[in-house]
Amino acid sequence: MHRTGELYGQFETLEQQKESAALGMWVFLSTEVLFFGGLFLTYTLNRHYYPAAFGVGSNTLDLKLGGLNTVILILSSLTMAMSVWASSVGKRKQTTGFLVATLLLGTAFLGVKVIEYKQKFDHHLVPGYHFQIDYRVQHPAPNDDPKEIEAEKEELSKAFAKDPDLNAHAQLYFSLYFGMTGLHALHMIVGAGMLVWLIRQSMLGRFTPTYNTPVEMIGLYWHFVDIVWIYLFPLLYLIDRHR
Amino acid sequence: MSEHIVSPKVYIGIFLSLMVLTAATVAAAYVNLGPFNIVIALAIASLKATLVVLYFMHARYSPKRTHMVIIAAVFWLAIMLALTLSDYVTRDRDLASNTQLTGMLGS
Amino acid sequence: MQAQFPLIPEQASNFAPTVDLLMLFIVAICLFFAVAVTAAVIYFFFKYERKHQTEIGVPIHGDMRLETAWIVVPLVLAMAMFAWGAVVYVDFRHSPRDTLDIYVVGKQWMWKVQQPNGLKEINEVHLPVDRDVRLVMASEDVIHDFSVPAFRVKMDVVPGHYNTMWFRPTKAGRYRLYCSQYCGTNHAVMTGWITVMEQSDYAAWLSGSAGTEANPLIAGEKLFSERACVTCHLSDGKGRAPSLNGVYGGQVPLADGRTVTADDAYIRESILQPAAKIVAGYQPLMPSFQGQLTEEQITALIAYIKSLQGEPPPPTGAGVVTASGKK
Amino acid sequence: MDTPTSTHSATAPVYKIPEEHYLNSSYGIRSWLLTTDHKRIALLYLFSVTFFFFVGGIFATMIRIHLMTPQGFLVTPETYNKLFTMHGVAMIFFFLIPSIPAVLGNFLVPLMIGAKDLAFPKINLLSWYIYVLGGCFVLYSFSTGGLDTGWTFYTPLSSVYSNSAVTPAVLGIFINGFSSILTGLNFVVTVHTMRAPGMTWFRLPLFVWAQYATSIIFILGTPVIAITLLLVGLERMFHLGFFNPALGGDPILFQHLFWFYSHPAVYIMILPAMGVISEIIPTFARKPIFGYSFIAGSSIAIAVIGFFVWAHHMFLTGESVYAALAFSFLSYLVAIPSAVKVFNWTSTLYKGSISWDTPMLYGLGFIGLFLIGGLTGLFLACLGLDIHIHDTYFVVAHFHYIMVGGAVMGYLGGIHFWWPKISGRLYPEFLARVSAIILFMGFNLTFFPQFILGYLGMPRRYHSYPPEFQVLNVMSTAGASILALGYLLPMIYLIWSLKYGTVAGPNPWPATGLEWKTDSPPPTENFLVTPEVTWEPYDFETRPDLELDHIVAGKLPAPAHGDD
Numbered sequence A: 001m002h003r004t005g006e007l008y009g010q011f012e013t014l015e016q017q018k019e020s021a022a023l024g025m026w027v028f029l030s031t032e033v034l035f036f037g038g039l040f041l042t043y044t045l046n047r048h049y050y051p052a053a054f055g056v057g058s059n060t061l062d063l064k065l066g067g068l069n070t071v072i073l074i075l076s077s078l079t080m081a082m083s084v085w086a087s088s089v090g091k092r093k094q095t096t097g098f099l100v101a102t103l104l105l106g107t108a109f110l111g112v113k114v115i116e117y118k119q120k121f122d123h124h125l126v127p128g129y130h131f132q133i134d135y136r137v138q139h140p141a142p143n144d145d146p147k148e149i150e151a152e153k154e155e156l157s158k159a160f161a162k163d164p165d166l167n168a169h170a171q172l173y174f175s176l177y178f179g180m181t182g183l184h185a186l187h188m189i190v191g192a193g194m195l196v197w198l199i200r201q202s203m204l205g206r207f208t209p210t211y212n213t214p215v216e217m218i219g220l221y222w223h224f225v226d227i228v229w230i231y232l233f234p235l236l237y238l239i240d241r242h243r
Numbered sequence B: 001m002s003e004h005i006v007s008p009k010v011y012i013g014i015f016l017s018l019m020v021l022t023a024a025t026v027a028a029a030y031v032n033l034g035p036f037n038i039v040i041a042l043a044i045a046s047l048k049a050t051l052v053v054l055y056f057m058h059a060r061y062s063p064k065r066t067h068m069v070i071i072a073a074v075f076w077l078a079i080m081l082a083l084t085l086s087d088y089v090t091r092d093r094d095l096a097s098n099t100q101l102t103g104m105l106g107s
Numbered sequence C: 001m002q003a004q005f006p007l008i009p010e011q012a013s014n015f016a017p018t019v020d021l022l023m024l025f026i027v028a029i030c031l032f033f034a035v036a037v038t039a040a041v042i043y044f045f046f047k048y049e050r051k052h053q054t055e056i057g058v059p060i061h062g063d064m065r066l067e068t069a070w071i072v073v074p075l076v077l078a079m080a081m082f083a084w085g086a087v088v089y090v091d092f093r094h095s096p097r098d099t100l101d102i103y104v105v106g107k108q109w110m111w112k113v114q115q116p117n118g119l120k121e122i123n124e125v126h127l128p129v130d131r132d133v134r135l136v137m138a139s140e141d142v143i144h145d146f147s148v149p150a151f152r153v154k155m156d157v158v159p160g161h162y163n164t165m166w167f168r169p170t171k172a173g174r175y176r177l178y179c180s181q182y183c184g185t186n187h188a189v190m191t192g193w194i195t196v197m198e199q200s201d202y203a204a205w206l207s208g209s210a211g212t213e214a215n216p217l218i219a220g221e222k223l224f225s226e227r228a229c230v231t232c233h234l235s236d237g238k239g240r241a242p243s244l245n246g247v248y249g250g251q252v253p254l255a256d257g258r259t260v261t262a263d264d265a266y267i268r269e270s271i272l273q274p275a276a277k278i279v280a281g282y283q284p285l286m287p288s289f290q291g292q293l294t295e296e297q298i299t300a301l302i303a304y305i306k307s308l309q310g311e312p313p314p315p316t317g318a319g320v321v322t323a324s325g326k327k
Numbered sequence D: 001m002d003t004p005t006s007t008h009s010a011t012a013p014v015y016k017i018p019e020e021h022y023l024n025s026s027y028g029i030r031s032w033l034l035t036t037d038h039k040r041i042a043l044l045y046l047f048s049v050t051f052f053f054f055v056g057g058i059f060a061t062m063i064r065i066h067l068m069t070p071q072g073f074l075v076t077p078e079t080y081n082k083l084f085t086m087h088g089v090a091m092i093f094f095f096l097i098p099s100i101p102a103v104l105g106n107f108l109v110p111l112m113i114g115a116k117d118l119a120f121p122k123i124n125l126l127s128w129y130i131y132v133l134g135g136c137f138v139l140y141s142f143s144t145g146g147l148d149t150g151w152t153f154y155t156p157l158s159s160v161y162s163n164s165a166v167t168p169a170v171l172g173i174f175i176n177g178f179s180s181i182l183t184g185l186n187f188v189v190t191v192h193t194m195r196a197p198g199m200t201w202f203r204l205p206l207f208v209w210a211q212y213a214t215s216i217i218f219i220l221g222t223p224v225i226a227i228t229l230l231l232v233g234l235e236r237m238f239h240l241g242f243f244n245p246a247l248g249g250d251p252i253l254f255q256h257l258f259w260f261y262s263h264p265a266v267y268i269m270i271l272p273a274m275g276v277i278s279e280i281i282p283t284f285a286r287k288p289i290f291g292y293s294f295i296a297g298s299s300i301a302i303a304v305i306g307f308f309v310w311a312h313h314m315f316l317t318g319e320s321v322y323a324a325l326a327f328s329f330l331s332y333l334v335a336i337p338s339a340v341k342v343f344n345w346t347s348t349l350y351k352g353s354i355s356w357d358t359p360m361l362y363g364l365g366f367i368g369l370f371l372i373g374g375l376t377g378l379f380l381a382c383l384g385l386d387i388h389i390h391d392t393y394f395v396v397a398h399f400h401y402i403m404v405g406g407a408v409m410g411y412l413g414g415i416h417f418w419w420p421k422i423s424g425r426l427y428p429e430f431l432a433r434v435s436a437i438i439l440f441m442g443f444n445l446t447f448f449p450q451f452i453l454g455y456l457g458m459p460r461r462y463h464s465y466p467p468e469f470q471v472l473n474v475m476s477t478a479g480a481s482i483l484a485l486g487y488l489l490p491m492i493y494l495i496w497s498l499k500y501g502t503v504a505g506p507n508p509w510p511a512t513g514l515e516w517k518t519d520s521p522p523p524t525e526n527f528l529v530t531p532e533v534t535w536e537p538y539d540f541e542t543r544p545d546l547e548l549d550h551i552v553a554g555k556l557p558a559p560a561h562g563d564d
């Protein structure tokens, strides 16, 4: 279909085009809800089966990094919302600025995630043949706090007492951890790619108060990714902190 | 759709509430409430998600159709979780480790 | 055994008549709807066949009363089917007290069965008639399903779970046992027999008196089928295991490239530690019979295998390893 | 059946194919591969799903030949297992699920609602490419080691024990899922926002309602199978344990996730076919459909309630008794909207002016076969009875009656009904009727014996069987060869008609839908002026443009016998 200005040929009016895009995006997000839903169900059942292993696994995560990432991501949602606002009142420079901020925050989130993954890799907590839940306490690094290691050791031995097959079950936790955060990160990467495109369009001055649909749509997507994290954070990091 | 333009003030207000709720959820996790820990964590997360959907995503100002899509997504997710778990929570306990059988396994 | 073209399998357990009756009930309801609708459609096709190129039908848009009727009536009948089915199912899922417990383990691709007194069987289950029997089942690998059509019962055998089912055999005889859940290559030959015996025969069989025969050759032949050797070792070579025709005294090529002479010791080892020497071209499927056969019985089996002196057929059976790469 | 009233009577006006239409508006392979025209994309799908139907059909033929003797004489057990798995995968995921939605739905939804195209034409093209990519993965799996897990991919067989090419296959189905999702998304948005003036919700053709209901399932069900099969793939590649009991996982969870999609998916297959039948019946009975709003509503009801019944595939897994009771109850509930449809179709025939044209023959066949398939679903949903017939040939017969007898018949009926619109020409009517009848006979001979086999206890997925089952199996094989002929014929004469068929004109039947108000084949932009809808659906009375003379059947001089 041919495009005349901002209007694609299959549509009669801009209004219709905008409505269609918005509905399309929401419908797509509903698909995403069920896509992640499958993982959430797997998570729920296994956590119900193996509370001890999930608690232990969760406590190996770095709450500071997780918390930091939560703040970063919510902040990026704010800047995204602000760029939608800026584009709808015609503030072109600010639109671009907020988009760039969003992109930077998103990249920061991914950077922190890389650090976290690296830690897990070093501690042999990546599922596979080398997985070993007590690797860290068996092979403490020189700069590890001995007290912390002691505490972790005790926690682990209690957990082993409750669940002799702790290693396998903790591996399930980490499979889910990597599955869920990995899929989430993949969505972030796709989002970041779209942001790059948006920033370029915005710099070219494509968006006006009558036509800012792409900013709004990618905004919706970005907020959705934020929501997924809002659930992942307590479900993965905060299972058993009150020990 | 959203001819309604939300002012930045609202956005900042929502952002601050989200921060407070994040702090709350971490704090709550350090208190032992037994089975209620997970309930509280999920309740706070859902509250946060609702704020994001209503304000950041403008659902509050969107047509009914959008609301229906959102409700459908949540409802279907609920079906999947609830009906599947209904099987597990009402199961007869497995005969756990029946020694006679485990003895036969792998022999 | 039955008529030439039976429509239902033999009825040999307490559930068989119940399930068949339920079936008839549903057939009746469905037949009613099927016939009514089909007849109406065909009648209308002929009766209202177009007579004029350009005529139109009588514009009728609908009728609330009819709609209500054909929502409510099927609903009521459906609830009846549901309720009856539920009653049978709940009965089936709750075993009565005081059952004879038989333990069953499914494994690719055989059934390992243990009688209450520890006697082991493979692909065979001996049961007394008129006793409530409970099967307690587990799987070693994938999901299987223990199914006996003559009893109208089946239940999945799921790794990581223990499932049970119960029934009461009501008629002595031999009935087919199938694996009903697809479980890989030899799913279709994971079959066997249920032998239902009079209670006294069963007691005698359990205590071992049925196994002894004077002539070792005849005893061996009997054991060969009773212990399900035949289910794998088909004489035509089409089974999962090599045909034993002409094996004795010959040279057997092994999977690791060696060759051995099939003497008494080899046969004996093959029965007791089958994994020790694997015949070339076959998978190590054979279960160990260690502890399940008396010394006497082993001798009888060897005597029988010695007597099998036909031409060995080519190994074309299911057990033959074919090239298939793991992806 | 050679009625004097067939549509091709000598007095029919002579039409000409329009000068320019969507088929000749541009030429060259690029104009097809880069097209965003929904009608061309529909044809791309038509070729690809037909390809997969033949792939699946060839596997089916080999299955039937193999089962002629109890020992099975065609292939080894491994190969047999691959045959039925690949048959199921090709037929379900790559033929039947996309068939009606992606071919007829794509072609017709915009035409029926008076739009120029779908809301997102580029995404529509993308869907097709995703489908092709998924298809390539699956074909790669088929040709390098095959697939022997059963189309249900039950774990841990699929994730640990199978030695076949499972990973590319699950990735292919995962990818293909997004094609379904995007098609569904496109339809939902299009129906909401692209309707022509005057096309209110309750003036929508029932086919559009059916597509809408199907799309709901596409959107909310497909993501779950996608993630589930992705997990199986990951489990296999990285030795993870989600569904592997040896590592603490639960194989039953896999079944829940699988059937959460795959039961609703059976309604993806049947709803569009029901939509086709709801178009054919009023057209060839020349009267408004009986109970329009009940048929429309029951489509939505099936789509929604269809999501509540999945664990009726799991009655014998050791599922909780309470859950089994609930799922059985709900399975009976979901049968009611199907019943409503059947009764309304039947009533539509009452006092109609019924012609015996080919699409109507398919309609008749559909009702009969869907009825048997659906009713035997009630046997399976019955807890007590399912104990005996679960995983036997009874199940195989049940779903072939619905899927082949129902959905495929509906699809073929639809292809014949809209063939004049798609190609601009009529197919040879006599041959078409003959092959419809061959199909019907062959079908019943193939699959009816399987009900008996099933009740006698023959388990499914068996490469060999006890000798007492041979007679019925041979009957089934004989039927299948007739069936194959019945499928081959339409292929031939439809292709033949592309060149030699009589030119159809815009509205050969005539039918009332908007799609018949434009040329055949339609121009690229569908309607030269945006149409405005002022009439109710399936209303023949107030439509002078149909050139019917409004003799109401039986009311005015009819030769021989009138009624009432």
Ligand code: HEA
Pocket (backbone or CB within 6 Å): C029, C033, C034, C037, C073, C074, C075, C077, C078, D152, D266, D267, D269, D270, D312, D313, D331, D332, D334, D335, D336, D338, D339, D340, D342, D370, D371, D373, D374, D375, D377, D378, D380, D381, D382, D386, D389, D390, D391, D395, D398, D399, D402, D403, D407
């Ligand atoms: C298009 C596909 C399709 C459709 C539409 C259906 C429709 C139905 N199916 Fe079927 N089914 C399959 C495809 C389909 N199925 C497949 C592929 C499998 C096997 C999967 C596998 O394991 O490989 C299967 C398996 C299957 C099982 C599991 C069997 C087992 O493995 O043990 C069950 C159990 O409840 C079931 C039930 C039903 C029911 C109740 C309906 C209902 O929706 C039917 C409703 C229709 C009617 C009832 C007819 C019209 C009604 C009347 C004329 C009025 C009279 C009605 C009443 C009195 C209520 N189906």
Ligand code: HEA
Pocket (backbone or CB within 6 Å): D053, D054, D056, D057, D058, D060, D061, D063, D064, D084, D085, D087, D088, D089, D091, D092, D095, D096, D149, D150, D151, D152, D396, D400, D403, D404, D408, D446, D460, D461, D462, D463, D476, D480, D483, D484, D485, D487, D488
């Ligand atoms: C849309 C779905 C669909 C369709 C259309 C079909 C079509 C057919 N199916 Fe299929 N079938 C399934 C879906 C389908 N099936 C599924 C899901 C399973 C379960 C798989 C599993 O257990 O995992 C199954 C399993 C299945 C089995 C059971 C296997 C077993 O459990 O061991 C059998 C056995 O008879 C069978 C037969 C047939 C036949 C004869 C046809 C015929 O209708 C096909 C006719 C078509 C052609 C023959 C091709 C076209 C014609 C030509 C190319 C002409 C030239 C060809 C010749 C001259 C031979 N099918």
Ligand code: CUA
Pocket (backbone or CB within 6 Å): C106, C108, C109, C143, C144, C145, C179, C180, C181, C182, C183, C184, C186, C187, C188, C190
């Ligand atoms: Cu074991 Cu099939």
Ligand SMILES: [Cu+2]
Pocket (backbone or CB within 6 Å): D262, D263, D266, D309, D310, D312, D313
């Ligand atoms: Cu189902």
